[in-house]
Amino acid sequence: MITALRELYRYRELLAMITYRDIRVKYKQSVMGLLWAVLMPAMVVLAGVTVKYAYAVATQQPLAMADVASVAVKSIPWAFLVGSIRFASLSLIANTSLVTKVYFPKEVFPFAAVASQFFDLLIASAVLAVFLTLADTGLSWYLCWTPFLLMILVLQAIGIGTFVAAASLFFRDVKYLVELFLTFAIFFTPVLYDAELFGSRREILFLNPVAPVLEGFRSVIILHRPPEHLWILYSATLAGVACVASYLFFKRLEPRFAETV
Amino acid sequence: MSHLAIRLDNVSKKFRKGETHDSLRDLLPALGRRLITRTTADRADAREFWALRDVSFEIAKGEAFAIVGANGAGKSTMLKLLSRIMPPTAGRIHVEGRLSALIEVSAGFHPDLTGRENIFLNGSILGMSRQEIERKLDDIVAFADLAEFLDTPVKRYSSGMYARLGFSIAAHVNPEVLVVDEVLSVGDYVFQQKCLKRMREVIRSGATVLFVSHNLKAVCELCQNAVLLERGRVAAIGPSAEVVRTYLDRLTSSRAVPTNTPAYISSVGVRGRTGESVRFSSGETAWIDIEITAVQRCERLAVVLDLLDETHYSVFNTSTERLGHASVTLEAGQTYRCTFEVTLNSGNCTLHPAVIAYRYDVQREYDALSPAATIYVTADADVRGVVNCLPRVVRQDIVTKDGVVSLGASQVA
Numbered sequence: 001m002i003t004a005l006r007e008l009y010r011y012r013e014l015l016a017m018i019t020y021r022d023i024r025v026k027y028k029q030s031v032m033g034l035l036w037a038v039l040m041p042a043m044v045v046l047a048g049v050t051v052k053y054a055y056a057v058a059t060q061q062p063l064a065m066a067d068v069a070s071v072a073v074k075s076i077p078w079a080f081l082v083g084s085i086r087f088a089s090l091s092l093i094a095n096t097s098l099v100t101k102v103y104f105p106k107e108v109f110p111f112a113a114v115a116s117q118f119f120d121l122l123i124a125s126a127v128l129a130v131f132l133t134l135a136d137t138g139l140s141w142y143l144c145w146t147p148f149l150l151m152i153l154v155l156q157a158i159g160i161g162t163f164v165a166a167a168s169l170f171f172r173d174v175k176y177l178v179e180l181f182l183t184f185a186i187f188f189t190p191v192l193y194d195a196e197l198f199g200s201r202r203e204i205l206f207l208n209p210v211a212p213v214l215e216g217f218r219s220v221i222i223l224h225r226p227p228e229h230l231w232i233l234y235s236a237t238l239a240g241v242a243c244v245a246s247y248l249f250f251k252r253l254e255p256r257f258a259e260t261v
Numbered sequence: 262m263s264h265l266a267i268r269l270d271n272v273s274k275k276f277r278k279g280e281t282h283d284s285l286r287d288l289l290p291a292l293g294r295r296l297i298t299r300t301t302a303d304r305a306d307a308r309e310f311w312a313l314r315d316v317s318f319e320i321a322k323g324e325a326f327a328i329v330g331a332n333g334a335g336k337s338t339m340l341k342l343l344s345r346i347m348p349p350t351a352g353r354i355h356v357e358g359r360l361s362a363l364i365e366v367s368a369g370f371h372p373d374l375t376g377r378e379n380i381f382l383n384g385s386i387l388g389m390s391r392q393e394i395e396r397k398l399d400d401i402v403a404f405a406d407l408a409e410f411l412d413t414p415v416k417r418y419s420s421g422m423y424a425r426l427g428f429s430i431a432a433h434v435n436p437e438v439l440v441v442d443e444v445l446s447v448g449d450y451v452f453q454q455k456c457l458k459r460m461r462e463v464i465r466s467g468a469t470v471l472f473v474s475h476n477l478k479a480v481c482e483l484c485q486n487a488v489l490l491e492r493g494r495v496a497a498i499g500p501s502a503e504v505v506r507t508y509l510d511r512l513t514s515s516r517a518v519p520t521n522t523p524a525y526i527s528s529v530g531v532r533g534r535t536g537e538s539v540r541f542s543s544g545e546t547a548w549i550d551i552e553i554t555a556v557q558r559c560e561r562l563a564v565v566l567d568l569l570d571e572t573h574y575s576v577f578n579t580s581t582e583r584l585g586h587a588s589v590t591l592e593a594g595q596t597y598r599c600t601f602e603v604t605l606n607s608g609n610c611t612l613h614p615a616v617i618a619y620r621y622d623v624q625r626e627y628d629a630l631s632p633a634a635t636i637y638v639t640a641d642a643d644v645r646g647v648v649n650c651l652p653r654v655v656r657q658d659i660v661t662k663d664g665v666v667s668l669g670a671s672q673v674a
Contacts, residue, residue, distance in 0.1 A: 011388075013385050013390055013391050014385040017381060017382050017386075020382075021371055021374060021378075021382055024373075024378070025371060025373050025374065028373055028374075097369075098368055098369050100346065101346070101362075101368040102346070102368065102387065103344045103345045103360075103362070104386060170283065171284050171285045171288065173285050173286055174285065177285075255348040258346045258347045259276065259347055260283075
């Protein structure tokens with residue numbers, strides 16, 4: 001694994017180039033331009049506001065600005081994770097000519113997919129920052145948690161993305177499974193709703209390792225509280241294990257890529 | 262080991278023929294069946310296919326080495342193993358130094374990106390660093406002759422421009438070991454000459470070059486040594502001129518008799534004044550003996566004789582019919598024999614006679630053999646090429662400001 005990582009380091013410029021290509025191709029020639037990065041989270045926010053509104057009507061409480069802000073804060077990381085997994089699962093299939101013709105560490109494809117989605121996340125975050133300033137959610141030292149939470153999120157994206165990239169090369173129906181999974185995962189993750197809704201059953205929801213991270217974002221940005229340390233540790237550990245396991249899995253299968261495609 | 266760039270020890274590569282399970286939908290039921298019956302493993306052997314079998318050779322540092330062989334002999338598989346795209350099934354491959362491959366070099370292009378962006382993208386795919394590409398950008402563009410289209414998306418390029426840019430990038434990678442697969446089929450004649458020149462430069466710069474091509478002339482010119490692959494095995498290895506000769510000989514002798522035709526070419530021989538020969542002097546006469554055997558009744562048979570140059574380009578073509586001889590009809594079991602007499606009025610060159618037996622009235626081919634033999638022609642004076650125009654210098658002058666100094670003139674006829 002160390003040699004593999006060292007080789008990946010030698011090809012870091014290639015990783016940068018492929019990321020640049022993915023970003024450039026996406027934004028070039030599209031009228032939407034940079035709005036692309038905001039569109040997906042905006043849709044999630046809209047869906048979240050609808051859910052929250054229904055909840056507010058049902059409980060006969062007014063819809064608070066903080067509720068809208070919390071959906072917005074969680075929708076951007078969620079859009080990043082979903083986008084990363086989706087693009088990573090297609091990244092090897094979309095580049096078969098390179099996979100079969102030239103030697104280089106092939107994990108640059110799923111990694112670049114995650115990196116280009118991260119670029120989208122940065123743009124969307126800038127828009128979010130403006131929105132949060134207008135909504136006057138306030139600042140606190142707990143914001144220092146954000147980079148750490150982002151890191152866990154990136155590790156989760158890499159862990160799942162690398163795995164599905166290799167798997168979908170060997171089994172053509174994996175990409176449909178991924179799509180199915182991504183469509184329904186939002187119901188099992190506190191994006192449109194908040195984890196407190198579950199009351200004491202919250203722990204069950206938190207077994208989904210993405211949930212503590214998303215709730216963590218909400219805690220540190222909106223509620224000005226620290227995230228729940230144990231659950232964050234749980235997510236971080238799982239993400240780390242997933243990354244290592246996926247990477248080993250990917251490297252094990254890599255020699256067979258060219259003859260399988 | 263230190264003087265070797267590449268060493269292969271008994272390298273074999275096995276492929277599976279036929280369908281493999283490429284979806285979970287197929288795999289899961291198959292796994293279920295295997296748990297119950299356990300017979301799939303026995304049938305797997307029958308579907309295996311060895312693309313390479315026990316291949317061993319060594320290439321010294323700085324050597325230019327060629328791999329030749331018919332389609333399906335295992336050349337491309339060999340290159341994929343060497344460039345580590347695929348692992349060998351058995352055996353060991355040792356490559357010393359940075360290896361770069363020119364295999365379908367425009368594979369990494371993205372149609373929406375401009376030429377410049379694609380140079381950076383493809384350059385880094387081939388292992389160049391950013392500074393290296395920046396430094397070589399002008400050379401790459403000049404070589405591909407695309408300066409004015411540098412900021413145009415490559416999807417607007419013609420296929421020739423596309424290929425030229427691809428080769429140009431690859432040609433400017435400075436690897437210690439360069440693997441070249443049939444890039445000489447790219448571009449027009451001028452660009453091909455440019456490519457050959459660039460390859461010579463790379464060889465001269467001390468890099469080890471591994472070359473795969475059907476252009477046997479280029480193989481002989483560029484490479485000292487070569488290996489001939491035949492159905493995955495090494496059939497010959499040694500100086501490239503000898504290997505190429507072996508290859509051409511085998512092409513004609515190892516041919517399987519075609520079965521689905523009424524008549525086939527059963528023998529082609531080349532004779533000189535002193536008997537069977539492959540070496541001739543310019544201006545000598547050669548006789549090409551052709552035998553055609555009829556399996557069934559074979560109507561209106563005529564024979565074409567084609568002379569090909571080293572690149573298998575036809576330089577001369579004639580036929581029994583065009584020389585004024587009526588076509589013949591053979592009954593099953595009969596053999597037709599004819600002899601063409603040709604004057605080898607050429608310079609130093611290699612010619613490959615090719616033979617086509619065809620039905621004259623409907624222009625349907627019975628059988629073809631190309632190349633059928635090899636002829637080496639040597640000229641007394643150092644004239645090269647497939648035509649000897651019997652040249653001589655009849656006048657030489659030096660023109661100065663003050664007048665003309667004649668170095669001599671001979672009678673002009």
